[in-house]
Amino acid sequence: MSPHAVHEPPPLVELRGIGKRYPGVVANRDVNLAVHPGQIHAVVGENGAGKSTLMRILYGEEQPDEGELLLDGETVRLRSPADAIAAGIGMVHQHFMLAENLTVLENVILGAENTRWGLLDRRSGRRAVREVSERYGLDVDPDATVEHLGVGQRQRVEILKVLYRGARVLIFDEPTAVLVPGEVRALFGSLAGLRAQGLAVVFISHKLDEVLAVSDHITVIRAGASVGSFATADADPRRLSRLIVGGELPAPAARRRGGGGEVVLRLRGLRAEAVADATLEVAQGEILGIAGVQGNGQTELIEAIMGIRAVSGGSLHIAGREATHLGTRGRRRLGLACIPEDRHRQALALPATLWENAMLGSEDLRRRSRWRVDRKAARDATGRLVAGFGIRSPSVDVPAAALSGGNQQKLVVGRELGGRPKVLLAAHPTRGVDVGAQAVIWERLRDARDDGLAVLLVGADLDELLGLSDRVQVMLRGRLSPAVPVGELTVERLGRMMTGAEPEPVDSAAENR
Amino acid sequence: MRAATPRPWWRRPHVVGPVLAVVAVLLAVSMVRTLTGTEALTGSGVVGATLRLAVPIGLAGLSGLWSERAGVANLGIEGMMIIGTVCGAWAGYAYGVWAGVLAGVVGGVLAGLLHAVVTVTFGVDQVVCGVAVNILAVGVARFLCVVAFNGLPGAGATQSPPVRGTIGTISLPVLAGGWGTPDLLGRLEQTHWFLLSDAGGILRGFLHDVSWFTVVAVALVLGSVLVLWHTAFGLRLRAAGEHPAAADSLGVPVQRMRYWAVLVSGGLAGLAGSYLVTVASNVYREGQTGGRGFIGLAAMIFGNWRPAGTVGGALLFGYADALQLRQSTAVHVLILLAAVLLWMAAIVGLRRRPRLSGVMALLGMTAFAVFQTTDAVPTQLVYATPYLATLLVLVTTAQRLRMPAYVGVPYRRGGA
Known part of the structure; x- marks a missing residue:
């Protein structure tokens, strides 16, 4: 993997003994990191391990309390992102920093514009952007408005922004968190292109398979400190995960139990926008996985079941009751709960406190008093939830925005499970969360399943789907395949089914469309 | 992917659309004028008055546009205008009319500075601060008025002495009779030909006896387009309103x-x-x-936070106002005009949005019925015309309005 091991050039960027303290928290202590040109250097660690702080220091957004930063062997101080950009360091943000109302070109040249007689020289800017995008194979139309672009294209715009400024070091902050598998492959292709041009890539991730697949060198951060650094070729997954969490990891596939209870969620030929004739059944004590490449109607299916999206045909039964014409509230009362795919947009009121978020839609409140919110009871209930799920938070009175992604997601899962639902819709329940939180969420979903909960799991992470589900249906262009028991599936076969390369298995039970 | 060669500017949708709209409106106005014989509808007198009434509204709209494009809602424009009037009147009395203009600008800048310090530096809610500026301005104006004008001839606690001198006007030579040249458009207007004399009257209204102040205002609109959309400064300023964190991460000083x-x-x-x-x-x-x-802000919203649209909104307000001032009976004819315009819009939209078209045709019918069964419009309603027009337009175009994404959101570094 590392062809330049014989004659290593000096590191392009080096961090030595970096320390950073916030009031009450040590974010980084004694972190060492050396990145060479033509190298993809992965920085891995749990969420909250201090990766983000480290990268903010590298990008000049934060000042280290101790340690030094070397560029080409010389100590530098980066006081702002502008300094970092001038020094050839660029950041590809996880949450894109793009103005949707502006064009790709405007987003790219912003802050580094060419001007002629004081006026913007769009033509030369466009030429420069085209040049960069052709050299690195990043295909984007400079005159498109960003709001019309998909996620993968937006990421390419972010990369263009950095390259346009002549960056030699590119920091990628969890770049795959927002991408679908196909786009991840395209991204990895782009990264290889950058490496081939002699640039240095810092790749932050907590997904081990991706790190092992794409990087040349790995540095592990745990509890704010760098605890290991080695060539990817020398790494093995178990050792790596032990280093990351400082202990053993629970594997996704552990116990499995057949369903066989009463069917509590039944869809018969349900139609909605982008959903054609969805037929499925989920029984008590069973997890039904819905696999599929993103954008094949999964989002719409979940929204149609929740009653957020209009249904144009078919029927929906929850716990044996006809629910097709009920609103969301009526369906929830029948025992439906949902972990939506986008926790920021759909699950949490970020500026509101934890207890307020935990009480959203809760029937507990109503049971006590019809009109008044019993704050003490709400706080206590939230406190139990926080303790039960190991949510790391100073109190239940901080805003939800203050939590890390993993802890926010645990709060959502806890809230939805707390209402003792009969049916749970879980859309990407562990997307963008660290391995620790992922393990907790998996564990809770399994526990609830064993207690008789019916779970409809929509996922993009095939390991998660295969590890949790009892049966899997594949969604392709709005259609659901018949269910396949998970024992008959492999990642490869599922992948073929998701792209339509394998004909659907014949299953007489689901043959009524 | 290499994009095709861009279309020439006169064939791009954002040019073609408004041009077609202008032609359609002209056609409708001309038809209504001919049918009802209401010459004032497109008379250069009314159009000239429209322009005069539209200037302060348009400048206020442009003021809002600058601020909101950078992400700061400015509800204090009314207050800043009040400061401008009082400062302008004082300097105008003391040093002459152009000094008054300059002093008005300085007064507005000072009020703007207050708004900027409070909202940008201290991150106070922009709406709250704007309202506060309005309230404060009323008191400050009264105070300044008493201090500056007390005892002067013709002045009092609520009124200043007259400004010394006036701002001259200009007419375009040859077309509108400037400098003793023939007034071709004026003659065209007098012919009462269908469409041609309407166009002549409207153009003459814009070109005849135009105040130098108006010329400055038009130049400011064009200058704003140039600065905001064709300079690096403008791009950075708009980026501060569209995504301040992104701008900051690229080294743009958002607060500045x-x-x-x-x-x-x-x-x-x-x-x-x-x-x-x-x-x-x-x-x-x-x-x-x-x-x-506030009407200026409405004009800005009407214009979708764009200078040309803002000017259009200001002219619409100015027109309704001018018509009502000069010939309030003509406002009754506006109902017929509305009916015709609604029908035209219904025909245009028939293919793409049939349901909306139906509603518009129905509304047009209602307007026509109202026109037929009444003789005059109550004066209160006359005064409300510009607001009604705006409401109508806002309701029908609200879906396509595209305000800067971060208007009203204070920006703090490192904040989420």
Whole structure:
């Protein structure tokens, strides 16, 4: 993997003994990191391990309390992102920093514009952007408005922004968190292109398979400190995960139990926008996985079941009751709960406190008093939830925005499970969360399943789907395949089914469309 | 992917659309004028008055546009205009009319500075601060009025002495009779030909006896387009309103950009105020602004946060106002005009949005029925015409409005 091991050039960027303290928290202590040109250097660690702080220091957004930063062997101080950009360091943000109302070109040249007689020289800017995008194979139309672009294209715009400024070091902050598998492959292709041009890539991730697949060198951060650094070729997954969490990891596939209870969620030929004739059944004590490449109607299916999206045909039964014409509230009362795919947009009121978020839609409140919110009871209930799920938070009175992604997601899962639902819709329940939180969420979903909960799991992470589900249906262009028991599936076969390369298995039970 | 060669500018949708709309409106107006014989509808007199009434509204709208494009909602335009009137009247009395114009701008900039310090530096809610500026301005104006004008001839606690001198006017030579040349458009207007004399009357209204102040205002609109859309400064300023964190991460000084924007906004509002005391009248009177700052904001929204649209909105307000001032009976004809326009819109939209078309045709029918069964419009309704027109337009175009994404959101570094 590392062809330049014989004659290593000096590191392009080096961090030595970096320390950073916030009031009450040590974010980084004694972190060492050396990145060479033509190298993809992965920085891995749990969420909250201090990766983000480290990268903010590298990008000049934060000042280290101790340690030094070397560029080409010389100590530098980066006081702002502008300094970092001038020094050839660029950041590809996880949450894109793009103005949707502006064009790709405007987003790219912003802050580094060419001007002629004081006026913007769009033509030369466009030429420069085209040049960069052709050299690195990043295909984007400079005159498109960003709001019309998909996620993968937006990421390419972010990369263009950095390259346009002549960056030699590119920091990628969890770049795959927002991408679908196909786009991840395209991204990895782009990264290889950058490496081939002699640039240095810092790749932050907590997904081990991706790190092992794409990087040349790995540095592990745990509890704010760098605890290991080695060539990817020398790494093995178990050792790596032990280093990351400082202990053993629970594997996704552990116990499995057949369903066989009463069917509590039944869809018969349900139609909605982008959903054609969805037929499925989920029984008590069973997890039904819905696999599929993103954008094949999964989002719409979940929204149609929740009653957020209009249904144009078919029927929906929850716990044996006809629910097709009920609103969301009526369906929830029948025992439906949902972990939506986008926790920021759909699950949490970020500026509101934890207890307020935990009480959203809760029937507990109503049971006590019809009109008044019993704050003490709400706080206590939230406190139990926080303790039960190991949510790391100073109190239940901080805003939800203050939590890390993993802890926010645990709060959502806890809230939805707390209402003792009969049916749970879980859309990407562990997307963008660290391995620790992922393990907790998996564990809770399994526990609830064993207690008789019916779970409809929509996922993009095939390991998660295969590890949790009892049966899997594949969604392709709005259609659901018949269910396949998970024992008959492999990642490869599922992948073929998701792209339509394998004909659907014949299953007489689901043959009524 | 290499994009095809861009279309020439005169064939791009954002040019073609408005041009077609203007032609359609002209056609409708001309038809209505011919049918009803209401010559005032497109007379150069009314159009000239439209222009005069539209200038302060348009400047106020431009003021809002500068501020909001950078992400700072400015509800204090009305207040900044008030400061502009009082400062303009004082300097106009003491040093002459152009000094008054300048002083109005300075006063507006100072009020803008207050808004900027409070909202940008201290991150106070922009709406709250804007409202506070309006309230504060009324008191400050009264105070300044008493201090500056007490005991002067013709002045009092709520009124200033007259401004010295006036701002001259200009007419375009040959076409509109400037410098003793023939007034071709004027003659065309007198012929009462269908469409041609309407176009002539409207053009003459824009070109005949135009105040130099108006010329400055038009130049400011064009300058704003140039600065905001064709300079690096403008791109950075707009980026501060579209995604301040992104702009910051690229080394754009977001707070400084917002300061510039709010200061320019204040200056334009002050200029709008000084127009009221130098051109629209020659004294400061309390309550003189009469809500024009807010109407300016409505014009800006109407114009989808774009200069050309803002000007269009200001002209619409100005037209309704001018018609009502000069010939209030003509407002009755506006109902017929509305009916015709609605029908035209219904025909245009028939293919793409049949349901909306149906509603518009129905509304047009209602308007026609109202026109047929009544003789005059109550004066209150006459005064409400511009607001009704705006409401109608906002309701029908609200889905396509595209305000800057971060208007009203204070920006703090490192904040989520």
